[in-house]
Amino acid sequence: MRDVAVLGVGMYPFGTYYDGSNAEMARVAGMAALKDAGLSFADVQSAYVGHIFAQVMSGTRVMKEFGLTGIPVQRIENASATGSACFREACMAVAGGHADVVMVLGFDKMTTMIQNSAASTSPENMEDAILPAAFFALWATRRMHERGMKPEHLARIGAKNFNNGALNPMSQRQPKEPVTWEKVLGSRMVAWPLTTMMSCPIGDGAACAIVGRADLAKKLRPDRPVVRVTASTLSSEKYVPGHLFMGPVVGPAQMTRDAAKVVYEQAGVGPEDLDLVQVHDAFAIEELEYYELLGLCKEGEAEKCIEQGDFELGGRVAVSTDGGLIARGHPGGPTGLAQIWETTLQLRGEAGKRQLDDPRVGLCHMMGGGSVCVIHILQRD
């Protein structure tokens, strides 16, 4: 397999843009990524485009914003993991020798989706009685029962991610002053014990990554370190006793543990080598569980590690450094690519106010409803 690198990244700030268009957000993010890579659209040989909510054909149509060059354009949808799944396909295309430079573009307007469908829930669909927040609240109740977790631990994750988001210009939630865990705990209850500030917002946005041959990265931008993609995996559910078939957002927690094992083997690193991690923190309880499932701490020790500040910026291993889904936002298609954007900038030392001290290895984890688990490891030379 050929070495794969992230040549460039770009974003359109996540937020709520009731009058905005997917085409404009995508063009801004895409052009930013091309410029960052030192490339023009004429250099792009293939494109993977991801959106969940936009209409059929949107991906191919939006790609015309960059010019009509006849390249292959392929839309991929994998729920929340859409952007991550697109990124993986681009890496496969480069690794397999099918293309040297591939554009990965994700965009979505979740605000429009909500408006159009009156929250898309229907009494005719039995599963719709149960919201995603309720599903993950069931994880939280179980965790409190088994491990003595307290809502305060989830509030601490929420506060951390809000405060990280404040340092990220692309973040949807931009608190003006430091957010305390008490404030997160006291915000409006959605599904006990999950409050609004422990949950990701509805939003819009776009993100883009240019993936290509690693030797090109050095040639195009000799001024900065090469960020390589050293592992990629995507898995669907494996049957377990007590498997839920109706209503769950994602499959058994074990999916993340299994997928992590695959990427650690591929990259030849372990969880102890990670400097920063992005996870599918649509709800704070997820981030807590993923600490253990990714091996960032021992089983049963997540609560203790949260109290110690292990996952804060400057902690043992920083998690959701850009604010995560909870603060940076989760429009859908672009979310996984926002993780790549953040990890790439951090590894290059270009993450501004939230820059970590000399990070070398980053992991990006996404879950997609249905469900799939996608994990990538990025490493700086």
Add this chain to the structure above:
Amino acid sequence: MSESARPRVPIKPGYFTVPEDPNQAPTFLCTRCEDCGEHFFPRRAICAKCLSERTTEVECAGRGTLYSYTFVHIPLFGSTNIEHVEGYGVGQVDLPEGPRLQVPLAGKQGDFRIGQSLRAELDKLRDDDAGREVVIVRFRPVEAGR
């Protein structure tokens, strides 16, 4: 419990029974694998565990054990113009045969605890155009309250 004798229909066919007697608990339409014995809800043609095509349709009684629960502070189905605006419980319930169901719970916040026994019941959601009661299924703690 329904106080009327009007005909009742499930919100969607193929998931649970609606007994004539309103005092009788609904049953769940499940599948049993003839090769490995695993039970599934809802019904499926191929065993998810051993991939056998030798599956049989069975009914599982409407009782189980609470695996986890929450209380949602948003109206049922995310709407504002139907019943249950005060919020509702949601639980994962293990049937004795094995399947885990994710369903609404009947009762108030504070009524639920992990491991408690529950019984399925039908709950009227609305009337349809033919004057029938459209019902959903939910579970209620056998001994209500703590």
